[in-house]
Amino acid sequence: MPTTPAASPETGPEPRDRVDVAPRQPTAAELARAATQAAGDLLAPPAPVRLADVVPAPERATPDPAADFTLPEDAVIRVDADPDARAVAEHLAELLRPATGYPVPVTDAADAESGGPLALTLSGTETRTDPARGLPGDDAPGDEGYRLDVTRAEVRITADTAAGLFHGVQTLRQLLPAAVESATAVTERWVVPGGTIVDRPRYAYRGAMLDVARHFFPVEDVLRVIDHLARYKLNHLHLHLTDDQGWRIAVESWPRLATVGGATEVGGGPGGHYTAADYRRIVRHAARRHVTVVPEIDLPGHTNAALVAYPELAPGKIAPPPYTGTEVGFSYVDPADERTYEFVADVLGEVAALTPGPWLHLGGDEAFKVPADTYRGFVERAQALVAATGKTVVGWHQLAPAGHADGRVLQWWGTNGEDPETADAVRRGARLILSPGNRVYLDMKYAPESPIGHDWAGLIDVRRAYDWDPGTHLTGVPAEAVLGVEAPLWTETVTTLAEVEFMLFPRLPAVAELGWSPRSTHDWAAFRKRLAGHGPRWATAGITFHPSPEVPWPTGDGTHAATRIPAQRPDPDAADTPAH
């Protein structure tokens, strides 16, 4: 892999070029697209991939340079006759066919003789169900782990579960040349580096959040975001479905929530909402990629859109005007009216029924106008209504002062690693998802000149997103209480899929590595080099990304891409969302 970093990890990145501001301000989409295109142009033809180049870093990788595998044109994928495993094999075939142009048929074990040289094997459920083993032992892959063996003769992925096979497939994808990301056939030697990877996640919950309320994103955009998560072994997509500016999920018993409450967004655009069928499509696409959807209905605050649709829910019973600005904390549903709890029960019941995953996110943030005691009472009733649906409560850490509910999970988004109230809730049984605002808030700008984003939690470039430890981050919280990490993307300033991608890449893979890789692999200097090899993959896949100066992207003439960060001038023809 070419590594010609101009900056050492000790001294940090070189200062960026000054960017002149054009007299006509280009749109954010134009800027993001132009920056990415220029970054793509700077990327040299990638060098061969090494077994240790995978992101997130595997638990163990043992290269065998004598065992490189080359994919033959007549390759067949052989898989166990299990429907979920078979679906993973089909997924692998779909990944391989466009760029290789090979037919890549899938066959199950019944006619194994004819299959190979790609094999996906369920090692049997015995490692999970054998009571003597209990939790995954030293080598057991567990619910999501896998083993990948690459020899000259074959590539074999073995796991206890289809999820494990799926993660193994994502690893294999990264071990193929970057050209595998091409949507059309290319001539390439499809070499996979020889050796063995044994891998499993550090945390069970690894997620990202998309705010579809501030700006609405159509189903297709959400599906593509799910694909991005899956690439990096993230397994939860949290959808922030409701806020002051829009209500995005159809609720049959309260139809005006979507039809009226959904018809607005930040900046005055038309908004939109997901029908039950749309939402099911999202959930299905996610499930096929072993991603669980976590729906959030934000209560009792962040509810202006609901109040516009149903003034009876408003304190004072007067409809507020629709809101398309970006302030927070002014709205709330009337906690003193029993009708509010009927509304909460109806909405949570319908959303729960549409959602196969175990979680319902109650929001709970920034209800500034609700007095503390009233807020606690409201949350305790809402938590009970979640329990009545059979789901487990997730909520922003503002829920902490309310009584514990069985299994409840708090999502911490503070910025200083100190929060006695949250630590106390953990002592009472809560587990935590860590989303520290100053580390993983993907709506923060990378740098002062970033075309979109906020900076209230600071500027977050790749190193800042990567270089912290979820296990020790919050004072007074034991490592065992941490269920995982999640990177939220709020969309007050984010309006298109290209802008979503610009904010996700390259920070999302950094957060994914915190969630998946053992702490022993954590190493910024090594990570930035591994990550650099992904630039050509994103460029090939048409994924918009921020060409961070902290990452030694491979360049044609051996210079560091950061020294040539493009002046962020738009290419007038490049404002569209990239095709994929």
Ligand code: TNX
């Ligand atoms: C805080 S974080 C919010 C959101 C905003 C975000 C902007 C949280 C739970 N609430 O309502 O969109 O800041 O960065």
